[in-house]
Amino acid sequence: xxxxxxxxxxxxxxxxxxxxxxxxxxxxxxxxxxxxxxxxxxxxxxxxxxxxxxxxxxxxxxxxxxxxxxxxxxxxxxxxxxxxxxxxxxxxxxxxxxxxxxxxxxxxxxxxxxxxxxxxxxxxxxxxxxxxxxxxxxxxxxxxxxxxxxxxxxxxxxxxxxxxxxxxxxxxxxxxxxxxxxxxxxxxxxxxxxxxxxxxxxxxxxxxxxxxxxxxxxxxxxxxxxxxxxxxxxxxxxxxxxxxxxxxxxxxxxxxxxxxxxxxxxxxxxxxxxxxxxxxxxxxxxxxxxxxxxxxxxxxxxxxxxxxxxxxxxxxxxxxxxxxxxxxxxxxxxxxxxxxxxxxxxxxxxxxxxxxx
Amino acid sequence: xxxxxxxxxxxxxxxxxxxxxxxxxxxxxxxxxxxxxxxxxxxxxxxxxxxxxxxxxxxxxxxxxxxxxxxxxxxxxxxxxxxxxxxxxxxxxxxxxxxxxxxxxxxxxxxxxxxxxxxxxxxxxxxxxxxxxxxxxxxxxxxxxxxxxxxxxxxxxxxxxxxxxxxxxxxxxxxxxxxxxxxxxxxxxxxxxxxxxxxxxxxxxxxxxxxxxxxxxxxxxxxxxxxxxxxxxxxxxxxxxxxxxxxxxxxxxxxxxxxxxxxxxxxxxxxxxxxxxxxxxxxxxxxxxxxxxxxxxxxxxxxxxxxxxxxxxxxxxxxxxxxxxxxxxxxxxxxxxxxxxxxxxxxxxxxxxxxxxxxxxxxxxxxxxxxxxxxxxxxxxxxxxxxxxxxxxxxxxxxxxxxxxxxxxxxxxxxxxxxxxxxxxxxxxxxxxxxxxxxxxxxxxxxxxxxxxxxxxxxxxxxxxxxxxxxxxxxxxxxxxxxxxxxxxxx
Numbered sequence: 011x012x013x014x015x016x017x018x019x020x021x022x023x024x025x026x027x028x029x030x031x032x033x034x035x036x037x038x039x040x041x042x043x044x045x046x047x048x049x050x051x052x053x054x055x056x057x058x059x060x061x062x063x064x065x066x067x068x069x070x071x072x073x074x075x076x077x078x079x080x081x082x083x084x085x086x087x088x089x090x091x092x093x094x095x096x097x098x099x100x101x102x103x104x105x106x107x108x109x110x111x112x113x114x115x116x117x118x119x120x121x122x123x124x125x126x127x128x129x130x131x132x133x134x135x136x137x138x139x140x141x142x143x144x145x146x147x148x149x150x151x152x153x154x155x156x157x158x159x160x161x162x163x164x165x166x167x168x169x170x171x172x173x174x175x176x177x178x179x180x181x182x183x184x185x186x187x188x189x190x191x192x193x194x195x196x197x198x199x200x201x202x203x204x205x206x207x208x209x210x211x212x213x214x215x216x217x218x219x220x221x222x223x224x225x226x227x228x229x230x231x232x233x234x235x236x237x238x239x240x241x242x243x244x245x246x247x248x249x250x251x252x253x254x255x256x257x258x259x260x261x262x263x264x265x266x267x268x269x270x271x272x273x274x275x276x277x278x279x280x281x282x283x284x285x286x287x288x289x290x291x292x293x294x295x296x297x298x299x300x301x302x303x304x305x306x307x308x309x310x311x312x313x314x315x316x317x318x319x320x321x322x323x324x325x326x327x328x329x330x331x332x333x334x335x336x337x338x339x340x341x342x343x344x345x346x347x348x349x350x351x352x353x354x355x356x357x358x359x360x361x362x363x364x365x366x367x
Numbered sequence: 368x369x370x371x372x373x374x375x376x377x378x379x380x381x382x383x384x385x386x387x388x389x390x391x392x393x394x395x396x397x398x399x400x401x402x403x404x405x406x407x408x409x410x411x412x413x414x415x416x417x418x419x420x421x422x423x424x425x426x427x428x429x430x431x432x433x434x435x436x437x438x439x440x441x442x443x444x445x446x447x448x449x450x451x452x453x454x455x456x457x458x459x460x461x462x463x464x465x466x467x468x469x470x471x472x473x474x475x476x477x478x479x480x481x482x483x484x485x486x487x488x489x490x491x492x493x494x495x496x497x498x499x500x501x502x503x504x505x506x507x508x509x510x511x512x513x514x515x516x517x518x519x520x521x522x523x524x525x526x527x528x529x530x531x532x533x534x535x536x537x538x539x540x541x542x543x544x545x546x547x548x549x550x551x552x553x554x555x556x557x558x559x560x561x562x563x564x565x566x567x568x569x570x571x572x573x574x575x576x577x578x579x580x581x582x583x584x585x586x587x588x589x590x591x592x593x594x595x596x597x598x599x600x601x602x603x604x605x606x607x608x609x610x611x612x613x614x615x616x617x618x619x620x621x622x623x624x625x626x627x628x629x630x631x632x633x634x635x636x637x638x639x640x641x642x643x644x645x646x647x648x649x650x651x652x653x654x655x656x657x658x659x660x661x662x663x664x665x666x667x668x669x670x671x672x673x674x675x676x677x678x679x680x681x682x683x684x685x686x687x688x689x690x691x692x693x694x695x696x697x698x699x700x701x702x703x704x705x706x707x708x709x710x711x712x713x714x715x716x717x718x719x720x721x722x723x724x725x726x727x728x729x730x731x732x733x734x735x736x737x738x739x740x741x742x743x744x745x746x747x748x749x750x751x752x753x754x755x756x757x758x759x760x761x762x763x764x765x766x767x768x769x770x771x772x773x774x775x776x777x778x779x780x781x782x783x784x785x786x787x788x789x790x791x792x793x794x795x796x797x798x799x800x801x802x803x804x805x806x807x808x809x810x811x812x813x814x815x816x817x818x819x820x821x822x823x824x825x826x827x828x829x830x831x832x833x834x835x836x837x838x839x840x841x842x843x844x845x846x847x848x849x850x851x852x853x854x855x856x857x858x
Contacts, residue, residue: 013649018689018696018704030648035637036462058647059638062461066454067487074451074484078427078458081445082466086458104448155703155728188731189689189704191696194649200639208425208443209463217382220437220444227389273730350734 015194021159022047022186025089025115025179026055028163033198034113035084036062038075040094043127044183045117048089069094073101073114080110081221083207085167089115091183092133093124099142102176106146106238107223111170113163114148115179117186120345128346129183131268132320137178138297138327145235147242149249150178150297152267156190162294164195171204173245180296182319184269184348245298252300253292256282260289262362263307265328266317267293270349274317277354284355286362296324301331312365314338315358317349337365378412380421381439388438396439401601403502403591404433406558407567411469411498412440414571420579423467425459427452429481431473432506450481453488456495464633467578468495475505478514478538489584492549494631496574496585499540502593503612510596514538517615522596537615541588545621551583551628553621557590557613559605566618573625582628590616653836655829656697662725663698665816671729674739675754677718677747684743687798688719693830695723698822703731716746741801743784745769760814762804780808780856787851796848802827803852811856824849 019027025048029037037056039049049065056063062079066072072088079086090098095116105112116137120130137150149169151162159181166177203209208219225231256278257263266274271292281288291307293300313336316325322340329338341357343349377383384393398404415421421442428436430449437444443466447455452470460468470488477485477499488495504522505511511524515537519528541555552574556567567589574585590612592604599607638644662668674691678684685706692702706719720733736756742748743764749771755761757776765781773779782804788797806823809815815823827849835841 011646012652013645014652015649016696017650018692018702027648031644033639036458038458055648059644060635061637064457064461064491067483070451071454071457071484071487074448074454075458075461077445077447077451078455078460079462080458081455082425082459082463084462086462100448101451108445184705184731187706189692189702190728190731191701197641197644197648198639199641208445208459209466215386217441218443220387220446222435222437222446224434224446230389269731272728273732276729279729348732348734351730352735 017192017194018189019156019160019192020047020187020189021153021156021181022117023051024156024160024192025163026051027192027194028160029087029113029167030055030059030061031195031197032164032167033085033201034061034087034167036064036075036079036086038064038066038072038079038086038088040066040069040072040090042091042094044119044129044186045089045091045094045115047186048115048117069097070101073098076112076114077101077105077108077110080105080112081108081208083204083209085111085113085171087113087115089117091117091119092121092136095133095136095141099136102148103142103144103146104223105176106148107144108221109174109238110176110221111167111174112176113166113170113179114176115163115181118180118182126346127183129269129348130319130344130346131182131270132323132344133180134296134318134320134323137180138299146238147245147297148176148178149173149245149295150180152293152296153179153181153185154268154271154292155185156188157192158294159185160192161195169249173241175241175245180268182268249295250298250300250302251294252303253294254303255290255292257289257291257307259287259310260307261287261310261312261365262289262315262358263304263311263313264288264290264315264317264354264358265293265304265324266290267296267324268319270317270319273349273351274354276351277358280351280355281358284359286358288358293324296327299327299331304328304331308332308335311336313361315341315354315361317341317354319348320344337361378409378416380412380415380441381408382441385438388435397435398432399595401592401594401604402432403500403558403589403593406564407498407500407589407591408436408439410564410568410571411471414568414575415442417572418575418579420467420575423465425463425466425468427456427459427468427470429472429476431476433471433473433500434507436471450476450479451484452476452481453493453495453497454484457488457491457493460494464494468493469578470495470497472497473500473506474502474513474515478540486544486547489544489550489586490547492583494578494581494583496578496587498571498574499586499588500591501540501588501612501616502591504593504596506593506596510593517611539616541586541621544586549584550586550622551577551624552585554586554623555588555590555616555618555621557608557618558592559590559608563618573623577625577628581631581633582625583631588616590618653833655832657699659699661699663819663822665814665819667814668700668725671722671724671726672739673733673737674721674723675718675733675737675751676721676741677716677751678743679746680715680717682717682743683795683798684717685719687741687801688721690798690802690830690834691721693833694826695721697826697829697833700725701728703728705731716750718747718751739805741805742768743797743801760805760808762801762808778808778812780804782852782855784852787855788848791844791848791851793844796844799831799845799848800852800855803849803854804856806849807853807856
């Protein structure tokens with residue numbers, strides 16, 4: 011039988027295809043706009059492959075089911091949107107401390123509170139700075155298309171397992187809702203159950219594996235925290251991902267992820283046609299933030315412009331990455347509004363006037 | 368660090384030496400003298416050993432005094448967030464149905480912070496057994512009021528006694544659980560006298576039998592002593608349980624369908640074989656489309672095309688966009704389709720942007736000029752008229768709408784789409800009438816060139832075939848509607 015691997019998929023659906031093709035065993039969901047299509051598509055497709063789909067009683071229930079499935083050494087996923095992710099954060103903190111892999115998609119909407127169902131990128135702080143209690147990090151992918159929703163979810167399972175950590179897919183509502191042509195990756199061959207699952211035995215004393223997050227002895231816990239920190243350093247070193255656009259001679263470096271990056275890319279073309287040497291760095295991971303790539307632009311960069319759909323969050327990381335060595339400005343829209351090409355171009359022209367004065 | 372190994376007829380499900388416990392003491396449990404947890408641990412460890420299921424048991428430990436159960440139980444174990452044991456247990460049970468999940472929980476954990484996880488897991492009929500320690504207070508945190516604290520009972524957060532006007536009445540978990548259809552076994556026992564402990568042993572055994580035999584959800588509540596926090600002697604503690612607690616929490620079996628419940632078979636194993644996965648996930652290749660080297664010849668397609676469709680929800684405007692996106696996909700273009708609609712499912716404004724390009728698509732949002740606007744409501748046309756620029760094509764429903772002033776050079780086409788569709792017997796095919804009209808306009812104005820003129824009709828037919836391959840009558844209707852739309856414009 012011949013199959014067609016080029017299909018039209020909504021971003022949220024593409025994430026489910028990415029998960030299934032990566033060998034995800036289980037999906038635990040809860041309805042929320044604009045992430046519901048992830049659960050709906052999972053409800054349709056997981057049973058087709060005799061894999062587990064459960065609609066949980068709550069976001070809290072869902073993330074804890076992920077904990078259970080992951081503790082058995084199986085690949086597990088959940089998805090939600092901002093406020094639902096807030097509820098999941100307790101479980102994510104535990105996952106980080108257990109060192110259990112998991113993939114969590116956040117199809118971000120506007121906030122705080124209920125906000126509205128329009129797209130926003132205001133979960134940046136929540137996802138990149140820990141989110142829950144206790145001080146941890148999770149790798150965060152920021153797809154800009156349905157294709158990347160698929161590819162990054164696919165890759166996220168490997169990263170999660172390699173470093174034994176929860177991994178986020180952070181996609182604004184536009185990327186979740188957009189339908190695009192997607193080339194499906196190849197299905198992963200069956201994998202062996204992870205040796206660390208609670209069905210397995212410990213290497214040191216042959217007793218059954220167990221997971222806990224409780225270490226009453228201060229020095230023992232400190233050792234574990236230092237081990238986690240070392241792992242985070244390793245991830246920061248190895249897993250920064252970004253895409254550069256016309257950066258070789260860029261005097262003005264735009265920085266944007268998700269749908270903002272697609273608008274910013276058009277703005278770069280317009281600016282170039284107006285004689286401004288503009289370029290775009292699009293982080294594909296926002297934690298670890300692509301510091302090295304951003305620093306690489308300092309040879310020619312005179313100013314930076316962070317384009318975000320929030321009131322300015324990633325801009326902090328831009329400033330830190332370049333040690334505030336250049337002026338860093340912000341174009342921001344929020345609450346469901348998307349910055350227009352014209353807005354970005356106008357701000358960029360102002361910034362360049364300021365810099366070249 | 369001491370290395371004492373103690374064997375006094377201990378269940379093999381307990382470690383010989385509790386080496387996981389920090390500090391020098393490796394022979395004793397951390398529980399206070401007289402605590403009910405010790406008794407329940409012993410009964411559970413013996414019952415697991417008696418059934419030979421040690422290798423299969425996955426123990427989910429709560430937050431509370433039993434948080435460190437993994438110090439003692441020689442089986443797979445996880446200590447989980449407060450109250451979430453049945454949710455974690457669900458995850459384990461579903462991905463590893465051959466394992467046997469035990470959820471061990473206290474009264475704060477199960478009946479307060481985690482009641483939802485508990486009752487929902489029970490209602491799903493998860494294959495797990497839950498052992499519920501009711502000692503009428505939060506033990507680990509220092510004796511605060513629990514949902515199970517008796518009226519008038521003094522705790523560290525009810526220093527004047529539990530006031531039912533403020534704090535409500537004790538939660539009767541067995542009784543609440545008994546209102547659900549699916550649990551198999553529900554019993555309340557007390558770990559006080561030898562006779563009561565023997566009864567509890569039987570109940571625990573039954574819950575584990577049900578677990579081993581995949582009968583469903585079993586629940587055993589155990590009224591337990593907490594002499595330190597309740598500031599009672601062992602004898603007074605038992606008296607309190609037997610005489611005071613049982614008034615609110617009568618002992619006995621609330622439900623036992625163990626005998627008549629059938630063992631549920633193991634679900635089929637998940638499919639991971641790549642060839643089978645491909646056959647179940649990838650769409651079958653239909654005999655449509657073109658070779659991957661095919662390129663439409665019209666100059667039009669050399670740049671990114673920005674198309675917008677607008678109307679109100681329920682008119683099928685989003686489907687119209689998807690149809691155009693499909694047509695472009697079938698001719699090797701990259702496409703993006705982005706909907707925008709209000710919170711109403713029907714009747715609110717709805718529009719979608721479709722971008723067609725041979726290259727990677729830039730911004731999926733149309734906020735200035737568009738190459739095509741199909742507007743089928745007056746509101747939509749008025750809203751987006753500024754995006755129509757010289758060279759744009761505008762298609763609108765001429766039966767219901769009037770044209771606002773537009774710049775010169777816009778190619779305008781009114782078509783009576785909804786009326787034509789109704790004449791064909793189905794309002795739903797109005798989209799295809801509009802696409803037929805679009806075909807006519809593109810051909811008439813030579814926007815489509817050469818072979819692309821005929822190819823537009825062909826790719827429409829292919830897209831309709833792909834979308835409705837199982838419904839031949841729908842395919843026919845839409846093909847007819849397309850032809851009628853084309854005719855209407857050419858007339």
